[in-house]
Amino acid sequence: MTKTFQPGDPIWCAGCGHYGVRNALQAAFQQLDVESHQTMVLAGIGCAGTLQNNVNAYGFHAMHGRVLPAATGVKLANPSLDVIAVGGDGDGYAIGCGHLVHSFKRNTGVVYILMNNGIYGLTKGQNSPTAETAEQAFDGVQLGLSIAGSSFIARGSSAAPTQLQKLMVAAIEHSRAGRGFAFLEVLSPCVTYNDTYPKWAGRMVDVDTITGYDPYSRTGAFTTVHDLNAENRFATGLIYQQDSIGSERQWLDSGQAAVCDLDIDPALQMSDFREIMDDYGV
Amino acid sequence: MTKTFQPGDPIWCAGCGHYGVRNALQAAFQQLDVESHQTMVLAGIGCAGTLQNNVNAYGFHAMHGRVLPAATGVKLANPSLDVIAVGGDGDGYAIGCGHLVHSFKRNTGVVYILMNNGIYGLTKGQNSPTAETAEQAFDGVQLGLSIAGSSFIARGSSAAPTQLQKLMVAAIEHSRAGRGFAFLEVLSPCVTYNDTYPKWAGRMVDVDTITGYDPYSRTGAFTTVHDLNAENRFATGLIYQQDSIGSERQWLDSGQAAVCDLDIDPALQMSDFREIMDDYGV
Amino acid sequence: MRANQLTDLNVMVAGQGGDGSLTVTSILGELLARRGYHLYMSRNVASRIKGGHAAAMMRGSLEQRGCQGDNIDILLAFDQEAVDMAASRMAANGVIIFDTSDGDLNREGLADSIDIIEVPFGRFAVRDLRRNLFKNSLSFGVLSSILSIDEDEAINCLRHSFQRLPEDAIVANINAFDSGRKFFSELPQQPDLRMLANVEREKHLLITGNEAVAFGFLAAGGRFFAGYPITPATEVLEWVQKYGSRFNVQVTQAEDELAAVNMALGAAMTGVRAMTATSGPGFALMQETISHAGSAEIPLVVVNCQRAGPSTGMPTKTEQSDINMMVFGANGDFPRIVLAPGGPHDCFDLAVQATNLAQQLQCPVILALDQMIGQDSTTVEPFNLEAVVLQHGKRVDAATLQEMTEYRRYEITDDGVSPWAVPGTPGGESLVTGNERNEWGLVSSNPENRRNMVDKRQRKLDSNLHLLPRGNSQGDADAEIGLLGIGMQLGVIEEVWQRLSAQGVRIKFLQPRTLWPVLDETIEFTNSCKRVYVIEHNQAAQLAHLLLGEGANKAGIKSILKYDGQPFGAGELCAKIQQEEAGQ
Amino acid sequence: MRANQLTDLNVMVAGQGGDGSLTVTSILGELLARRGYHLYMSRNVASRIKGGHAAAMMRGSLEQRGCQGDNIDILLAFDQEAVDMAASRMAANGVIIFDTSDGDLNREGLADSIDIIEVPFGRFAVRDLRRNLFKNSLSFGVLSSILSIDEDEAINCLRHSFQRLPEDAIVANINAFDSGRKFFSELPQQPDLRMLANVEREKHLLITGNEAVAFGFLAAGGRFFAGYPITPATEVLEWVQKYGSRFNVQVTQAEDELAAVNMALGAAMTGVRAMTATSGPGFALMQETISHAGSAEIPLVVVNCQRAGPSTGMPTKTEQSDINMMVFGANGDFPRIVLAPGGPHDCFDLAVQATNLAQQLQCPVILALDQMIGQDSTTVEPFNLEAVVLQHGKRVDAATLQEMTEYRRYEITDDGVSPWAVPGTPGGESLVTGNERNEWGLVSSNPENRRNMVDKRQRKLDSNLHLLPRGNSQGDADAEIGLLGIGMQLGVIEEVWQRLSAQGVRIKFLQPRTLWPVLDETIEFTNSCKRVYVIEHNQAAQLAHLLLGEGANKAGIKSILKYDGQPFGAGELCAKIQQEEAGQ
Ligand SMILES: Cc1ncc(C[n+]2csc(CCOP(=O)(O)OP(=O)(O)O)c2C)c(N)n1
Ligand SMILES: Cc1ncc(C[n+]2csc(CCOP(=O)(O)OP(=O)(O)O)c2C)c(N)n1
Ligand code: SF4
Ligand code: SF4
Ligand SMILES: [Mg+2]
């Protein structure tokens, strides 16, 4: 075997929720027999945004807030890859918020795992958009539900590893099935600057435990999430899904090849090139 | 009287919906006895983003997509101004989308009028996020409803001038009452590249005509808007409101002066400055 | 060719307009092209969709030209503003066709020698803006008469130009055209008629730089494009949308420039050749990601079609004031390449090279266009498709990987370029990052590693200078006077050089095509001149400063700057240089 | 002062750490400060929150110093990595206090003359990370013994440093401290003791540049700050959050840098003095808006506290590689000012000037810091608050407006600065825009107007050069050898200059404080030297290139570059220069 990079040890503080996310992801990879070379893990910037260094896959470190457009570019160019984007709540809900909205709308088959700790960890503890402060806390799940194109919205917690692994598997499968963008928010406490383990404990409600809950109903999901928030609780689990067709799959379904597989030798396209030139001929 | 700039004539194509927006805004100004020097109209970039040149007020042309942060800066610094931000759907829903989300969340008393024509007018007819194409069209009203901090969400149409003027007045009054950010989307057709006058006609449903409609219910509003969208219709009118306290008003309520009114003469703050120096003394 | 045949004809059509005003010049262009003329077509419009003053300019010349002519031979003026604007450029023996719908012509500032034809367009019931086309066909009737073109030939061109319209609309236009012919024939006093030549020339392309750059990218294997509309670069996006589908090109209109450039970056990581295109404000937004591509060593091609800045500036006007930003913008030290084509043909060639260079050097490559190159149409020789050869640099596949004992994505090599396996390749798992890292891609701030990595990246440029496009240079190598300019200046510089050479001035010119790194040849050229006129469309003399910074002798550099949004004319430049030379 | 008293003491504390490792140096700093020493305190950390190797460095000196010392006199090493890292810098008669918890010391690479004290920290039950503080107090016990400080004085400082802890925690720390004292006293072989001086000096401030720049902004009337956290600039945001409330300062943490800079821009339009602060990647994102402020003529102050680039680079390491971006970034030509303070005191002064200059010239002013200036703490003289005078430029109020017959926001004036009425002022309604416009603020692309407007904006700089801060220069004006550097280089350059002067080398130095526009004095200084060493923390010699572009003679410039994230040392620089000089 060719020797290539060996995933490094996480740089996280002992007890950081992000360990749980990495563990669940690795377990999901194992459960799904994900092949390391067919997987690309892209990360934003932040403590959360170092996870790619600690898993065995192709890894990429994007600029702060830009992990989703980069992941979208990867997936559109090579739809056969499992493309996993990860990042923190600052990365995804603050600087990257516009891209998140448009990723929901565009519905390209990227799996996006957002580690929500209500804080900017790596820059030492400033409020993130989900911080419970004077301003109303932001709920990414509700945001996702408001975008007509969204097709998979889930929330887990690093304090609930079994559920988390299940949701990761579901997210990867959603993307693999060509249904599009899979969004998984993980409540992942920052023990150093905002230890929410105690604060969040007992406030999570798995939607699977709600009788009659229908993850295919957008307005139902919105109401449930909203009403739980109003009671200071969080909906978790697979909150919403839709059997849509992801944008990269639409491309393939229309009979077009993945661009990464094209033979780009100009000699093969000469006659087409000449036809274009004819359009300009004078 | 000092001679100062005279508003120019609009550069819009004959029949453009944006005329209706300007007219309604001027009428609302008149109705509310808005004083031109106490008003600032900030605009994004696009055909919509030239409106500030055609009204009598302090005007500012922001960079593409940045009108909301600029307007927020103005309002926070000088809360006594009527601050009106305007722009197109490309400006507000594409490049400026992240700022829109955070303006809802921050709830600073800016009035934001977004002219939705489903197209990029000034760059000659590319799709905007609200274009009804392969991708799911984007609905800014639904987005606004998903953000817990949002406090005023309305939709009008330049084809319905009376309603539009009423909504503009309500938006300005919301901001003046210190309740925060007032969002008004206007369906404002681009007759040159996407003439939606016929396409949109008959599809608008004024929420005032829905029996029992409660603009104070977020989930009710979300369901109504969502369900109308599903039937290819648009909710219009004052869709949602909340008696919140705008961020600039919170500042004033806490007993702090508007920063624009402060006396910044260093001689007056000497003792405070010295106290700070003492903190660093060694 | 007969003596009284025109070798060079400049026509301007101007008025309150919108796009319609381009129609006349394009019909006329079609006609001239069939007669064997070369074309240079440009426009001068406001940043608005309809209305506002707009002018279309067409130069037809038997020699190939890369800029507008000095003087306007025929002006078709739909209002007084058009005349006022063009007055100073009217040829002494020029003709003005004036629309009297809104009042008579004010002749102030016009030489008596200019022929004036006042056409009461109102009488032809074309005032209604929706019937603008008839107005154009009517004026073409007048125009073709002045140019003594017979009816059949003119109608033939008209039909060709309107081929996409339904037959009844074509007929209506021909009727309007006939009215124009008739009106002209009944004029009490006819102007001197112009005679066109009719020569053979090889088939050419009439194409803009934006189109050519997109074409070059496609020809060089480009298959992913993400963009965001912005004047004057939008046509690159539109071109790949139009022609790309045939080649399976993935084209995405992103939500903003940050998304566009990062999507391109993501696609580029998969090994697909990827590009984005923008103009100044958008390019400013992309700075952080360009630095990222430089650091992470990802091949990325970015077109910056410059417009008049700063900020929003004058979106439809030309300028070269982003040189500094392209060469020096973005945080930190990293290798980048900036190429500046000198015309549409060069746009194609350099787009091919840029696409290859990005692969070879694994770094961002910027294509510096300007509004004129981007949007003016020029007849150029057909592109040399056979010469397009793909370069793949150090891409490694699974088979090669298996033979390697170690694969280090950021291996420190002699030429600074590291082997590169794309995602999906078994055995090539690796970390790509904008952090400083070791050869394995793992984050490191070890000082020695850091030094080595910075040096390695810089070495990519230093050891591959031979791959970079050389400049375009003409004239006597020993000449003491030099002209230097980039981009759209090439056309005008060539013409100035020809004229001054014809007058016996010993002069040479250089159009550097690699703007960064500054090549030795550029500094050598500059320093070989006693005086070198550096011609730029900006206020800060950005190019001259760049040359100085790279070792050009200060004493010899004379900057000629223009920053009013209007292109230089050859006559204007000749005069400036002659004046300057006279003072020596 | 007695002969065996230390005039200059350098202590390093290093290990797998996190913030705790700063504690020892800060207690020691407190002690040294009381003895009248000047302090220079810095750290070397990885970009992670806990763990990773971290080092804190403290220099105490009787003369004021602006950089770390060459050699480490006392090293407190919590692991072998710390020793390996510091080995080459250990003073020959230095002391290493080594934590043997994880194994014995490997002495390789250490001179025999170095005293080693191996402390079995494990025995003191401080292995538990949560009791790190005890570890620090314990080592302070050892340290204070080596420095022959009596127990009372040491405990006094300890108490002062821990004053915010509850009494039982303080007592526990004192117990740990006592164990350290006891351990030392029982050592079989004690190292040579050091003696500290005890001198009088005026009260100083121990402050970082980030804190000082925020303070200067506040003192100059700054009342609006919008920012976004980024290493190493975050402390500016934190400072205004902490101290601003007392002054009613509006502080907003925005959703990103684009929002931050545009909020500041909006606030600035209302006449409030506004600032934002960031580092390279964030500054890259702000480019478009900086161009906008230049075009629209809005006073805006932006701090760029540079870190090692490109891209994410090494966030916690220092560099000066954004010079190009600050001076040349962003689209188009527009006036801007870039000021580069040479230390925390200068940070205060230049923040005051920047805030005023933005008002006077109505343009963006950039404060160029670097990680060292931003985050290292130095003792500096108290700020001269009395000297802070507000400049208001051409602000006009309602009364003045009433006396004017016309108010044109972009009036073309001799000095390029136009009158300015802020929103809310009756009679001052006007348009502010980044489009080219006429004097009234209405969009215009008229070529003549355009020229006039570009010239007007440039004139703001050209006619106000006298307002810009002059450089800091010392040495014999006739000296043939010059040193030139900016920002954090000042401290080290001063020390090099002193040392070389003391050796009889005729040498002078200049620290330009206005980086853009390049002042005549800078070029004159450069060209007055036979050789000028331009000392920079970047790879591309950005400063030297800037000087060349502005007319510096190429022959004389010798670049000394470092780009490994580590600061220059005075000894290192002296050696480089002496070597270079020897070669002449
Ligand atoms: C453009 C830019 N702005 C700011 C930063 C500084 N920065 C690094 S990480 C971070 C936020 C991290 O917070 P989050 O995304 O929530 O991740 P966490 O550390 O909490 O896991 C910021 C602001 C940056 N690297 N780049
Ligand atoms: C950073 C940047 N990117 C792109 C542009 C080009 N641009 C000008 S207007 C516009 C979109 C206009 O669309 P919209 O906001 O919907 O307004 P409309 O013209 O439809 O009223 C774009 C993309 C720009 N000016 N700046
Ligand atoms: S600072 Fe917080 S988020 Fe970062 S590694 Fe530590 S615990 Fe985790
Ligand atoms: S292009 Fe469309 S949006 Fe723009 S002015 Fe014309 S009609 Fe209005
Ligand atoms: Mg976080």
Ligand SMILES: [Mg+2]
């Ligand atoms: Mg629009």
